[in-house]
Amino acid sequence: MDAQTQAEHDSQAAALAELESIRQSIDNIDAALIHLLAERFKFTQSVGRLKATHGLPPADLDREARQIRRLRGLAEEAHLDPAFAEKFLNFIVAEVIHHHVKIAADTGVIDVVDVVDGEGDLQL
Numbered sequence: 001m002d003a004q005t006q007a008e009h010d011s012q013a014a015a016l017a018e019l020e021s022i023r024q025s026i027d028n029i030d031a032a033l034i035h036l037l038a039e040r041f042k043f044t045q046s047v048g049r050l051k052a053t054h055g056l057p058p059a060d061l062d063r064e065a066r067q068i069r070r071l072r073g074l075a076e077e078a079h080l081d082p083a084f085a086e087k088f089l090n091f092i093v094a095e096v097i098h099h100h101v102k103i104a105a106d107t108g109v110i111d112v113v114d115v116v117d118g119e120g121d122l123q124l
């Protein structure tokens with residue numbers, strides 16, 4: 001192996017070691033996200049049970065609007081795209097609402113046919 005090929009080989013080996021180290025941190029962050037989401041869904045399930053027991057609607061659009069405003073502000077401060085933060089929250093909230101509708105239906109508080117349209121989408 002000539003000197004230049006050896007240098008390229010060493011440089012690539014160093015890059016792969018750095019990549020592995022960065023990926024370990026990404027893995028740790030992904031694990032933390034999963035644990036945070038699991039905790040969040042535990043709390044939202046409690047909210048769903050509370051709402052179903054007391055006849056409150058599954059979705060609260062005013063609360064969602066306040067959260068979006070707050071998270072967009074936090075995202076801007078953190079140099080994260082606010083549009084992405086909003087999409088991410090909406091994605092999670094949509095799942096929460098499905099859970100709440102199911103809890104309410106299982107509790108007998110709402111009739112599923114009242115909230116699902118012809119295409120199977122929730123109409124809340």
Ligand SMILES: C=C(O[C@@H]1C=C(C(=O)O)C=C[C@H]1O)C(=O)O
Pocket residue numbers: 044047058059060061063064067092093096097
């Ligand atoms: C969890 C709630 O229920 C719904 C889900 C929300 C969420 O996941 O943050 C926010 C508002 C509601 O549409 C709530 O009312 O607090």
